[in-house]
Amino acid sequence: MPKPNFYLDKWFLDFVSPEGEAMIFYAAKLTWRGLTVPYTSWLHYTPETGVRQKSRYRSIHMPEKQSSTISWQDAGFGVAGSWQGLADPITARLFESEEGYLDWHCLQPASEVRLQWNGRTMTGRGYAEQLIMTVPAWKIPMHELRWGRFGGESDQMVWIEIRETDKRQWLWLNGKRQDNCSITDDRIILPDRELTLKMDQQAVLNADKNIFTVVEKMLSFLPGFNKAMPLQFLMADNFKWLSHSQLLAGKDPIATGLTIHEFVNFNSR
Template sequence: MKLNRTRPFRLEKMYFDCIDEDGNCFILYWSVMEIRFLRFIYSGLLFSDSDNTIFEKFSFKKTPRPGATRFLTVENPLLNIKGEWWQTDNPIYCPLLNNLKNGDLNWNCHHPKAESWIEYNGKIYRGYGYAETLFLSIKPWNLPFEVIKWGHFMSEKSTIIWIQLNGEQHINNLWYNGKEYNDGMILEDRVIFNKGGFVLLFQNISTLREGEIIHILPKYHIIKALIKKSILNGNETKYKAESFFAIDGKTIDNGWSLYETVTWKK
């Protein structure tokens, strides 16, 4: 991948997860950020087992970019993990912000749902997986919103994905089995859409991570001097929850949801 010298900023962030029926959950990241002539690669792992014990590890050492084809493979010896995602649902591509003078924000959900396995610490976990890539050419502190609510629910029969961005601009997108809705209400313990007829209820909610974004960076990393404190001091909270999906008051499906809220002040 060549360094882009025509733009002052570019970020490509890949996200992968996998959760089995017992709630063993893996969240993986791979990203590359370019700020003028500097280039940083980041990879990270967050693991929450069925008892909600949390383990995190990250690295700024160079690792190869995972391929985002129908069949996706991740192998990261720095994190002692590898896995595969077989796409089962059609991909979703959404330009969240484009044609802005400061840059664009594009979201490619290439694996809305996948059959997945992960090998970690000598043990193999199998479950449903999800993978997406975010492309950002606008500096994060210039984004026209201050709150991000994002998440997804997966089961054998259902896939629900939501993105809600609030601030100077408002974006409210939700997809249920590939069909788009724009009336989602994202509450603490549920997601409501389709004029209130569809409800995704969260139970036994576990917090996977909570705190300022700056804490994922090494104490003296140069990147802290390049990104505005309004972003680094932003708060991120990630959740895992058993979930039940109801239509017109009747529960038709259950599975797991992974979701998050990110806030920052300009």
């Protein structure tokens, strides 16, 4: 089989402590026109110090999956961790065309996480997913993208919504697919279940043109890569939050937890 012109293997792992400290890790390999570039980044947030971020394009270690455990380490960031799955994995094909597909593997909708960092042993909850793309993201019709994951003691929710003229959405509550949902930046409404997830957007983890920033740094490895994509895609605004959240049945809270969620606006310049 011929190799695809575009291939992206992208992992996302996160961690949240009971005190509200959070870490987000990306590890990815992008192949474009025969050239392969690895990439990794680390975001660290505490309520006291705010957000710190680091990224690198060399010496990348991809996560390893064995049974229900995912392990990942990065000597450059001084981080080593394990994610133990607490819920069954979810898989969905989000897009397919003659040029390729986008497969979303939510390997751990909820995880028990143990991290070693900076001489500390940290434990908390987390999440892990892997995206496999053989079609460039800018060829997927979308004006807006929303993604998020909520983790409570016994409840978890994961969602993706893509909007263009119409919207396509995928949402699972405790592993069961839910339809006819309303997804916005501060709440999720499940009318068929009479449930609402309210998110306070208290901590802003990111508010930037992330795609432009990453692509700009990749140009030394992939000359002309920026010219392959529309300006509207390149200059998209990305917002990511850590929210204290309540899951309500009617007006009654039935679960609380932390949510990491994001909104990408492809209509900005």
